[in-house]
Amino acid sequence: MRRGIGLLVWLLPFLLAQPARGSDVVIVKSKDLAAYEKAINGFKEGFKGSVVTLTMQGRLADPANLAAAVREAEPRAVLAVGLSAAKALRAEITDVPVIFCLASTPSLNKLRSGNVTGVDIEPPVRDQFRALQEVAPKVRKLGVVYDPKYSARLVEDARRAAGELGLQLVAREVRERREVGEALRQILPQVDGLWLLRDVTVVTREFLDQALIIQAEKKIPVLAYSDQFVRKGAVVAFAASYQSQGRKAAQIIMAILEGAKAGEMSLQTPEGSLIINRGAAERAGVAVPDSVWKRAGVQVVGQ
Missing domain, CATH: 3.40.50.2300 (Response regulator)
Structure with missing residues (x-):
């Protein structure tokens, strides 16, 4: 037994x-x-x-x-x-x-x-840029730091999308993490918005902290790719939930x-939703239109 x-x-x-x-x-x-x-x-x-x-x-x-x-x-x-x-x-x-x-x-x-x-894993980049324009209508020049090894195609798509929406994408290439800080400093005088893309060379805790400091001190709103980053202090993301x-x-x-x-079948893109950090927007000097706050489905975090 x-x-x-x-x-x-x-x-x-x-x-x-x-x-x-x-x-x-x-x-x-x-x-x-x-x-x-x-x-x-x-x-x-x-x-x-x-x-x-x-x-x-x-x-x-x-x-x-x-x-x-x-x-x-x-x-x-x-x-x-x-x-x-x-x-x-x-x-x-x-x-x-x-x-x-x-x-x-x-x-x-x-x-x-x-x-x-x-x-x-993300909605189309055009939808992300459109969300930024709705939240921060004054943004005209959007800066991004990226490693072409990982993000060349995405940035190419982003240039087209930005042009269609009347935005200028100011991009700087890096190939090592130690180059990221300097690349970010180089583009700052030329931009009034920052785009954080999902790039393993670029996105580190230090980079996110630096971007949030710039957002608060230079009044340059950050468009993130994740609701987690918005909860940590970025102004806005248009992201897909799990x-x-x-x-x-x-x-x-x-x-x-x-x-x-x-x-x-090509890769399919998931539906995204708009996430805004109210406190971060205020500290960055972003006047979010009332119509955006009232829109159904908008997630608001941060006070």
Whole structure:
């Protein structure tokens, strides 16, 4: 009897790792994170089919074992939540559509392949710039520091978007973190707004602190890419919540189950929402129009 119980205890992790056959979608999380759970909840809001969830831990941390567990479920599509899951499934699963979200990487397009597509981590840059114009209408010249290794394509898109909106983008390239401070000092006399983009060379705690000091002392509002940065003191962001990225993934998978081809679909952009730090705006001398404060869906933080 004891041997039987011991055998069951030993087998339990392996049994639990095997999803039910015939699931519509297998969700694979890179790890257990609150952000990933929020994205999955958003996905389930939009997708009502059968779903089973796996986490890349234990024996499933090995891509081959993970792929075997996914195939065991015989899903019609797979949702990869997080970069590790996206990379593993792209390498191991080639005969089932794979959709990724929350895969933060400098080049999401490199994750795409014949059966793989996904959700961008941010709304279109044009929407972000438009949000800045609504909150801080006096901004005309927007400064940005970036590493072309990671952000060349984004800055190219941003130049076009800025031109369409009547903004001038003043950009300075850096290739090492030690160059960031000097690049920022060089552009300050030429700009009346700062754009923080998701660039691993540029965005550090020191850079954010420096940008917030400039915002307060020079009255140059900061457009951030994350609501977390707005809560820390940036004036504004137009950002996608984790839930909205999950909902967008649900839309992609529903389209695929209705006949669309993952490999023929471009990266999809999630819906964003406007977040404003009221206190930061006041300290930066930004007179936010009353119509913006009254708009439905605007998140206001900071007093």
